[in-house]
Amino acid sequence: MSDLTKIAVDAMGGDGSPKKIVDGIIYNHKLNKKNFFKIFGNKVNIEALIKGKINKDFYEIIHTDNVVKSTDSPLEAAKRGKDTSMWLAIESVKKKETDIVISAGNTGALLVIAKLNLKMIENIDKPALSALWPNKKGMSVVLDLGANIECNSKNLVDFSIMGASLYKSLYPNEKPNTALLNIGSEELKGNEIIKETFQILNEKKSDNFNFSGYIEGNELMDGNVNVIVSDGFTGNVALKTAEGTANFITDELKKVFKGTILGKLSAILNFSNLTKFKKRLDPRLYNGAIFIGLDSPVVKSHGGTDHIGFSNSLNVCTKIVNGNLIQKIRDNI
Known part of the structure; x- marks a missing residue:
């Protein structure tokens, strides 16, 4: 499983989460068996949605009680704590446990929390x-x-x-x-x-x-x-x-x-x-905006998209990691 692209997923962001997010993961897995999903959010709810749909070799659920709300300002989101699904998903990339992070949650919060956790690429x-x-x-x-x-x-x-x-x-x-x-x-x-x-x-x-x-x-x-x-x-x-x-x-x-x-x-x-x-x-x-310039890639899925749109943003994640985006920027800057 070491050759799989490891994607950290904030499952609690955006409209209709976590169902839309989990449905997007399931849909994506049917098309592509080369991703491993580290999913952050309410474990009971997520497990009920994903159980039996994907082999357990392809995902792991990290339970979080706390979430960043769509109504939070970036400052409120940062103050909400380091135990939110968004923060922990980004932190997993920082710790090199995953290759890339994706969230359909609050855009301003995602940018601020990403900047708090991740370093800038040198000279940017x-x-x-x-x-x-x-x-x-x-x-x-x-x-x-x-x-x-x-x-x-x-x-x-x-x-x-x-x-x-x-x-x-x-x-x-x-x-x-x-x-x-x-x-x-x-x-x-x-x-x-x-x-x-x-x-x-x-x-x-x-x-x-x-x-x-x-x-x-x-x-x-x-x-x-x-x-x-x-x-x-x-x-x-x-x-x-x-x-x-x-x-x-x-x-x-x-x-x-x-x-x-x-x-x-x-x-x-x-x-x-x-x-x-x-x-x-x-x-x-x-679907799938990319926050680039940090030393790990961060992808923002549109909060209002459906499971197919979220799956397409997961495809973007796979291509970015396989295309070695961060090293390309370092080489060219």
Whole structure:
């Protein structure tokens, strides 16, 4: 069992936990027998859900009475104690008992508790929250998505290196194109920090990625850039805008195809294409934000996703560990 990827799971975070979390583990295990799950939470509840569904060689349950609440501020979560499922799951990575940690719980609490327990990778000043976004040609890595509201040029250069390392971990046969999210494609556009970062990356020769200059918001989904870099404020606004637009389009299409007899007939005739469209925009396929820059990877699953979305974020965990993300960042920084 030593060749298994050891994943620490906070089973008590997010909507519908621990059932959703355990169902996600069971679903993931059916598809992939290469993970070992160290599960933190209420042992009685978790055991009742998982017993007989997975061989005991593939999981261990660590009982915790205390949990971080969704309503806790990061400070309240840290003060809640070192016996919460979230804290103990992160601590298991710190102690090298597991390879990676995942939680669907309180995002702010997860970032703070992770920073309290884990060290920064040498020469990196700030960690970043990154995620996978769909584009016309596949997937993009986007960071930072809210961990750092203000960034200097060194931070953005570090994010470029970390984002490219993450992309290489997930897609080892590809060399990513990296760009800075900006209000225009011309060199003179943007604030002084963006322009300074542009100069540094333009002069920096990297075996890890190709620097593609600036990218504007309307080009994010084109697929010509694989790693998109910004400060946390801009990145978070871009993320919420993209999510909102996708939901708007999906809801409007539903109204069109359900509103009239002609619409319903069109829906029947286009059923195959509509199914493909729905699947392409399914947020569960892209579930799993990655907190990178610390000396162990931390994955945040969306609190509102279902068991399939959580299973997909477990796949991200496996790829990150097998792709040796942390060593890639160390090598390239």
